Amino acid sequence: MRVLKFGGTSVGSIKNLIAVKQIINDSQPKIVVLSAMSGTTNDLVAITTAIKEGDQIKAAQVQSDLQSRYDLVIDQLITNAKIKPQVIGYVDEIFAEIDRLSQEDFTSQIGEAIVAQGELLSTYIFTHFLKQEGVNATLLPALEFMRIDKEHEPDQFYIRQNLKRVMAQSTAGDIYITQGFICRNYEGEISNLQRGGSDYTATIIGAAIQAQEVQIWTDISGFHNNDPRFVSETHSIEALSYDEAAELAYFGAKILHPQTVEPLRTNNIPLRLKNTLAPQAVGTVITHRSRGEGIKAVAAKDGITALKIKSSKMLLAHGFLSKVFEVFQRYEMAIDMITTSEVAVSLTIDTITHLEAVVRELRQFAQVTIDHHQSIICLVGNEVTQHPDTHHLFKILKDIQVRMISYGGSNHNISLLVATADKKKSLELLQEYLFHNVVA
Ligand code: ASP
Ligand code: MG
Numbered sequence: 001m002r003v004l005k006f007g008g009t010s011v012g013s014i015k016n017l018i019a020v021k022q023i024i025n026d027s028q029p030k031i032v033v034l035s036a037m038s039g040t041t042n043d044l045v046a047i048t049t050a051i052k053e054g055d056q057i058k059a060a061q062v063q064s065d066l067q068s069r070y071d072l073v074i075d076q077l078i079t080n081a082k083i084k085p086q087v088i089g090y091v092d093e094i095f096a097e098i099d100r101l102s103q104e105d106f107t108s109q110i111g112e113a114i115v116a117q118g119e120l121l122s123t124y125i126f127t128h129f130l131k132q133e134g135v136n137a138t139l140l141p142a143l144e145f146m147r148i149d150k151e152h153e154p155d156q157f158y159i160r161q162n163l164k165r166v167m168a169q170s171t172a173g174d175i176y177i178t179q180g181f182i183c184r185n186y187e188g189e190i191s192n193l194q195r196g197g198s199d200y201t202a203t204i205i206g207a208a209i210q211a212q213e214v215q216i217w218t219d220i221s222g223f224h225n226n227d228p229r230f231v232s233e234t235h236s237i238e239a240l241s242y243d244e245a246a247e248l249a250y251f252g253a254k255i256l257h258p259q260t261v262e263p264l265r266t267n268n269i270p271l272r273l274k275n276t277l278a279p280q281a282v283g284t285v286i287t288h289r290s291r292g293e294g295i296k297a298v299a300a301k302d303g304i305t306a307l308k309i310k311s312s313k314m315l316l317a318h319g320f321l322s323k324v325f326e327v328f329q330r331y332e333m334a335i336d337m338i339t340t341s342e343v344a345v346s347l348t349i350d351t352i353t354h355l356e357a358v359v360r361e362l363r364q365f366a367q368v369t370i371d372h373h374q375s376i377i378c379l380v381g382n383e384v385t386q387h388p389d390t391h392h393l394f395k396i397l398k399d400i401q402v403r404m405i406s407y408g409g410s411n412h413n414i415s416l417l418v419a420t421a422d423k424k425k426s427l428e429l430l431q432e433y434l435f436h437n438v439v440a
Helices: 014-024 040-052 056-077 083-103 108-115 117-132 156-169 198-208 242-250 262-267 320-330 355-362 420-435
Strands: 002-006 030-034 137-140 175-179 182-184 190-192 213-218 239-241 271-275 284-287 294-311 338-340 344-349 366-382 404-410 413-419
Touching: 002 014, 002 198, 014 056, 014 117, 030 117, 030 198, 040 056, 040 083, 040 108, 040 117, 056 083, 056 117, 083 108, 083 117, 108 117, 108 190, 117 137, 117 175, 137 156, 156 198, 175 198, 198 213, 198 262, 239 242, 242 262, 242 284, 242 294, 242 366, 294 355, 294 413, 294 420, 320 344, 320 355, 338 404, 355 366, 366 420, 413 420
Parallel strands: 002 030, 002 213, 030 175, 137 175, 213 271, 239 284
Antiparallel strands: 182 190, 271 284, 294 344, 294 366, 338 344, 366 413, 404 413
């Protein structure tokens, strides 16, 4: 059995929904995981923010615009006179539920319940569209089997047992449809796997059923060797290892939710990235095996803050680093890059939620300087530290001020920190030298 996940754009228009139907209708057994239609989750988050801020007018406005978009889609997509009233009835119920939740006193729990409605809508509409087209599909409610534990990690045992149970209850059919992103927490309340989490749903399910393969269908043909939004003439990479894909996803390549490969890595299940609008394109396959050598891809992650933490003593006395890390740990802040010198340590973070408090504590035993608007440029490949290209990196980037470099932490990643203002130029220079053979 395979698991196929389709993202927001793939289910975001009538044309694309028809393309998805064609892709999945091949009489092979599968579980299909769907995101919310594009823009929906953003709107639901906007509604949540508005009610949190007490702006009921804004919440109602966003909701009514969103509902009009759904009315339009259903009007065009669902033409069957028997099925249409069912779908309209369901969508009305969902919007009534959002309305009801908006009236209550705001809690984060209410916010999560509102944000969950997008996937409920897309899966219901799509399953009924399939029915109308004569394709037999069964809707599996994710809220009955997807669960996270106290550490927000998927509860694999619970998921396996309950997914089996829900599948066994359903009648015939080779196609199961379910919601990405949404789940319950350990107390049974509605929660989610963070923005972009539908990819993660697909691989968690893949591991639970020991799928033959998991496929993530988006609007681009797999991982590209550089960011196509900033650099021209990028191309897709046919094969990557789990490690390489995880580094790329974590450090900026938006195509995949960063945790996605984990459930598959341990079970040795291949992950294939495909393009809904170009299904014949090979895309990228991700397995244990690393193919080729040298730097295969470059990605950039923005919104990085760099801290230089200088010991008040002349040298980095023992215990200094552990004191620094202890502060970050207390505020549950993850550190992405780190470099040290004799008297100082530089590190980067990608969220500034507790920055003020962290800096206040650090200043009790160190001097701290802060640089915002930084980007991590991540170079990924096989045995990169040994490849000759690596030795030319400073020459290639000679006009760029590289603020930090992380080299040797793993064999498939080198990270550079530059000012975000220099990001595009850096990506272009790397593209020319690494992939277009321009001599440094
Ligand atoms: N709909 C959710 C989001 O927009 C989950 C996903 O699409 O993966 O973040
Ligand atoms: Mg996504």
